[in-house]
């Protein structure tokens with residue numbers, strides 16, 4: 446069985462997380478960043494989960510799981526320290542729900558990858574469940590190469606690409622400009638904070654192409 450890599454929009458989607466420990470907290474953190482509507486069911490939870498509940502960023506039900514909890518959730522994550530409870534969560538789910546059972550890869554209809562996060566740039570790493578520790582190790586290695594400057598760099602390239610796509614040029618010319626904008630100089634200028642130089646050079650490339658293209 447080979448997993449299908451997919452980036453999903455969870456804005457406003459209902460997610461149930463059963464358990465509020467260390468593993469649940471890690472999954473919830475990413476669900477929050479994605480704008481999901483989160484309900485957590487757990488008799489006890491970490492300080493971070495309690496804080497998110499106080500800030501009304503999620504609904505926290507401080508009690509054991511009940512099968513009805515899974516109703517209306519698009520995504521269900523079971524991350525309690527009791528294998529029987531995790532199994533009961535799986536059994537309460539309908540076949541159309543996306544389910545992640547933290548101690549049972551064989552029952553997961555989706556798994557959570559390790560992610561290098563740089564703003565809207567996300568590099569997800571999955572080992573197909575073989576060794577999550579390897580996914581984490583690779584994430585750390587990649588973080589050393591993909592520095593924090595990639596957040597701004599990705600946003601810059603996004604803004605430039607939107608502009609280029611709106612120009613009245615043929616597709617070949619647009620591809621040429623986009624390829625020129627991917628030159629590493631733009632990354633270096635972003636990293637060193639030389640934004641004016643970067644933006645001027647980008648403008649020059651776009652203007653040149655516009656003049657020769659029209």
Ligand SMILES: C[C@@]1(CC(=O)O)c2cc3[nH]c(cc4nc(cc5[nH]c(cc(n2)[C@H]1CCC(=O)O)[C@@](C)(CC(=O)O)[C@@H]5CCC(=O)O)C(CC(=O)O)=C4CCC(=O)O)c(CCC(=O)O)c3CC(=O)O
Pocket residue numbers: 471472545546547548549550553555556557558559560570571572573574575576577578580581584
């Ligand atoms: C199948 C999967 C289901 C899922 O959770 O989605 C799953 C399953 C299991 N994990 C277990 C253990 C550990 N998991 C981690 C860490 C992470 N686990 C994550 C994902 C996944 N874990 C999915 C597959 C991902 C893939 O394909 O590689 C990451 C990437 C994402 C995240 O959780 O956010 C996150 C790293 C985030 C980061 O830092 O980048 C660590 C290390 C640590 O915690 O420091 C350990 C201890 C060391 C070890 O055991 O290897 C166990 C045994 C539990 C037990 O002992 O009872 C099971 C169950 C089993 O394998 O049977």
Ligand SMILES: NC(=O)C1=CN([C@@H]2O[C@H](COP(=O)(O)OP(=O)(O)OC[C@H]3O[C@@H](n4cnc5c(N)ncnc54)[C@H](O)[C@@H]3O)[C@@H](O)[C@H]2O)C=CC1
Pocket residue numbers: 463464465466467468469486487488489490491508509510524525526527530546547548577
């Ligand atoms: N998939 C993954 O990434 C990993 C999975 N695991 C698995 O995840 C399990 C949880 O690990 P941790 O978060 O470290 O445990 P933890 O002990 O920090 O948290 C357990 C949580 O489960 C809750 N809980 C217990 N009984 C419950 C019930 N009946 N209903 C609802 N909530 C209940 C507790 O209140 C607590 O919030 C581990 O036992 C292990 O099997 C462990 C490491 C990584």
